[in-house]
Amino acid sequence: MSDQIKIQVELREDFGKGASRQARRAGKIPAVVYGHGGDPVHLLLPTQETTLAVRNPNALLTLVREGQEHMVLPKDIQRNFISQTVAHIDFIVVQKGEKVVVDVWVHVDGEAAPGTTFNLEEASVPVLADATALPESVTIEIEGRQAGEHIYAKDVKLPAGSTLELEDDYVIATISETVEQDLGETEETEEPAVVGAKGGAAAEDSEG
Structure with missing residues (x-):
């Protein structure tokens, strides 16, 4: 289940690409919080603490600013393609x-x-689950399954209080027969003729 993590944040007042780069150099991640009919709120979050927190993409966070707390979930996490560091996060506000x-x-x-x-x-x-009790994973059992069998959405084991948002007959996994490739025996090739200095095949030395 989701662990609630508290992070101290600050209001973001400067915008644009230049301001975003400056914020990242200062060890802060630009973020926007949406939800519950309010206007989007632009924030800056500490890079190291936030990066560790969102290793779980469904991490439940509590953002703390000026004594006020808001529970949020990551909606979109943008990462630098090369360094894979977090560049920007969109959050949605959730309630217990x-x-x-x-x-x-x-x-x-x-x-x-x-x-x-x-x-x-x-x-x-x-x-579909309670925002404060999100499962980290669901389970499917494949022990002893035979070729041709399918594991469907109805076979998925879910934590109590959660619901799978798929039709019962949606295929999650399949079992097929292993196909072994027969490479066969490698054919022996004849040794190439040795080419003489004038381009003809070299003759064997004669006795005598």
Whole structure:
């Protein structure tokens, strides 16, 4: 389930690309908070603390500013393509008891039958859950599954109080027969003729 993390933030007053670069050099991440009919609020968050917090993309955070606290969830996290550092975050405001839909990783338990190959069609699935109790993952069981079998949305194991936002017959994973490639025996090749100085094949030395 989601752990609530408190982060001290400050109001962002300068805007534009230049101001964003300056903020990042100062160890701060530009962010915008949306939700519940209010105007978007532009903030600056401490880089190191925030980066650690959003390693879980569904991390529940409490942003603290001037004594006021607001619970938020990351909606969009932009990262630098090269350094993979967090460049900007969009948050949505949530309240205790409010249900939200988030993408949750699929955990695979067990091993399929020998001679089969397991194929995970969906690495994550949309789950509706309480904003303050979001699951980190859901589970599918594949122990002993045979070739030709499918794991459907109805087979996904969910934590109490959460709902999978997919139709029951939606395919999450498949089991197929392992195909072994027969490379066959490597054919022996004849040794190439040795070319003489004048371009003809060199003759064997004669006895005598």
